[in-house]
Amino acid sequence: MTKKIGIIVGSLRKGSYGKQIAKNFMTLLPDGYEPVVIDFSQLPLYNEDLDDGQDVPAAWTEFRNDVQAVDGIMFFTPEYNRSIPGGLKNALDVGSRPMGHNVWDHKPAAIISYSPGAIGGMGGNFALRQPLVFLNMPTLQQPEAYLGHVNQMLDDDQKVSNPGTIQYFQSIVDAYVEFLDRNMA
Numbered sequence: 001m002t003k004k005i006g007i008i009v010g011s012l013r014k015g016s017y018g019k020q021i022a023k024n025f026m027t028l029l030p031d032g033y034e035p036v037v038i039d040f041s042q043l044p045l046y047n048e049d050l051d052d053g054q055d056v057p058a059a060w061t062e063f064r065n066d067v068q069a070v071d072g073i074m075f076f077t078p079e080y081n082r083s084i085p086g087g088l089k090n091a092l093d094v095g096s097r098p099m100g101h102n103v104w105d106h107k108p109a110a111i112i113s114y115s116p117g118a119i120g121g122m123g124g125n126f127a128l129r130q131p132l133v134f135l136n137m138p139t140l141q142q143p144e145a146y147l148g149h150v151n152q153m154l155d156d157d158q159k160v161s162n163p164g165t166i167q168y169f170q171s172i173v174d175a176y177v178e179f180l181d182r183n184m185a
């Protein structure tokens, strides 16, 4: 049966490098693995008062269902102030509640961080690992995926064409797919 891989990009920006990098990764998935882009841009900020069964925002329910429906998640995130974007943290919080209904539970994850800077969003990558521990998401450790100088990776039609870079991306995808198969609930 086809396995579904949720693709979550931490940036909301229309011209986001991360959105383009994620598209390039999606083309490298082997047969039998289907990428499903999960959008968190419409989620109201998490507020426990709204989670009592009466007033639950429809966008929260839809997002929770979207995460529930996939077998694992690949996160593509920029680093914001050495951490993760607030929107991404909000999405993690929305999916984690109400208590006892954590939709992230047991979903194997990969984290690909990126930056136009040299260190590839390493601080953001590690910041994302912290909540994933508590959310009970086994997370790929190797190969590490900190994509530095991401602005130089894409050509005019938003494709990655450097053979060495494609090979590196493929090694991450291959390791993640194997990790997903071993760790799926």
Ligand code: FNR
Binding pocket: 011, 012, 013, 015, 016, 017, 018, 019, 078, 079, 080, 081, 082, 083, 114, 115, 116, 117, 120, 121
């Ligand atoms: C950034 N950026 C950034 N880059 C970095 O390497 N380390 C950092 O701590 C930060 N902090 C930061 C904070 C905020 C609020 C913004 C908007 C940006 C730069 C960031 O890496 C760059 O804008 C990326 O291009 C964002 O990813 P997208 O939107 O291209 O996917």
